[in-house]
Amino acid sequence: MKVTFLGGAGEYGRSCFLLQGEDISLLIDCGVMKNAKTVETKYPLLNEQIAKNVDAVFITHSHEDHSAAIPYLYELGYRGKIFTTEPTRKQIKKVFTLWRETEDQTGQELPYSKQSEKLVQFEKLDLCCKNQWIPLMGKETIHFMYGCSGHTLGSVWFFFRFNGKYVFFSGDYSMESSLLSFEKPNIEERVDLAILDGAYGSELNDQDSYIIRLREMVMEANEKGEKVLFHGPVVGKMQELLFSLFMSLQESVVMTFTVSEDILLALEDYERNQACLKKENYQWFKEKVVPKLWVSNVEEWLQDGELGIGFFLENEIVGYSHWKHSSPLKIITTGPLNDNIRKLVCENDHLQYEKYRFKVHPGVEETKHMLRFLTPKQTVFTHGPTNLALELKEALTLDEESTKIVEVSETVG
Ligand SMILES: [Zn+2]
Ligand SMILES: [Zn+2]
Structure with a gap:
């Protein structure tokens, strides 16, 4: 089991993580980097080979840095489903249109046709079935779980269980929302690898x-x-x-x-x-x-x-x-x-x-809580430049062994 960072590690934007097990390949999030100038830096490091081999895609929430590159994935040949919650699905449709129109209006190169948006197939993750293990595509060796992440309406975190190994993707999360609930990831076992939102680095204020x-x-x-x-x-x-x-x-x-x-x-x-x-x-x-x-x-x-x-x-x-x-x-x-x-x-x-700051990502205290819930053997902080991940690692006094500082295109696991 390994995770390759196709975007969103050591940088802010184009979150996209490839999770590969023995006989399965999954993509978690597929976003864009808004202010980048070229297709190579604006979209995740996807190619036809990856797109055609991915079995399923999971989207944590609708924000463009997590979802707007989905049509590009279909353009490259992906034909599977996009697993996400209903509010996220609804919001993503608008994200696609807004992204295409803004890129068009500002004369940016769009690496996919409007037709690719129509190929996108969603599979609804029912909010009634959250916090329980669900077998993925009928395979008894692979299960997943999701729960509310408190970041925006419909946002979730994901857990995957591959042959007894646990990987956690927090997506963007906040434990401090007034209206949105954050659900504690509830598993008994130690998590092997946790990919966590480190957007605010060593932020201490509540x-x-x-x-x-x-x-x-x-x-x-x-x-x-x-x-x-x-x-x-x-x-x-x-x-x-x-x-x-x-x-x-x-x-x-x-x-x-x-x-x-x-x-x-x-x-x-x-x-x-x-x-x-x-x-x-x-x-x-x-x-x-x-x-x-x-x-x-x-x-x-x-x-x-x-x-x-x-x-x-x-x-x-x-x-x-x-x-x-x-x-x-x-x-x-x-x-x-x-x-x-x-x-x-x-x-x-x-x-x-x-x-003005108004938090929708975790600071040091929330990250501490998260690490307590998960007790991960290895952690990667994403969603920001390398210096933020290093600051957070230092603020939490985590060691080299347990915290990997990762850049785009690197693989962990
Ligand atoms: Zn977000
Ligand atoms: Zn984000």
């Missing part, structure tokens, strides 16, 4: 400290008479931010919360997939927060005299053309800065653009 910072920023803007606009992906972070800010501001200051229609609609998917949610918090969110949300678009929200917080999508911000006439405003992202929004802010002195 989510609460970041929520306090956000709250202070919002209150300060409010005192100055400025609105605050958050942007982020339509599912996951936006709902999480709504929950946390509403919770932390509710007693001190009355503020309106405005969301775009798409962000409100995404809540229907939360309602349909409650198996991934923290029940009590979700109930509170539904009863206390959702009824108080205003639904609007960027233009109307800007013209509204009332101060408050707006939650909109990147394309809604970029698509609005009268920024020149808006009142002073803070635009906040908790993810990567968007180049188009940056440009817009450069052209308009009254706009500010800032990045």
